[in-house]
Amino acid sequence: MGFAFEILCDLVYLFLFSSFYSFWIYFIEYWHRFCYEFNSKFNRTVSTTQSMFWDDFRLC
Numbered sequence: 001m002g003f004a005f006e007i008l009c010d011l012v013y014l015f016l017f018s019s020f021y022s023f024w025i026y027f028i029e030y031w032h033r034f035c036y037e038f039n040s041k042f043n044r045t046v047s048t049t050q051s052m053f054w055d056d057f058r059l060c
Helices: 002-041
Strands: none
Touching: none
């Protein structure tokens, strides 16, 4: 019984983590799009070629 409960907890955790991960991907993509449109209005360029994850949390 305890083993099945641990598997159930793991499945719930994986589901929550995957939905949270997809949410962050969507948020970062939206943030890049917003920054690009905002910067293009002021004739500036935004760099979307950062490969580091934490660079996305800086202001454009």
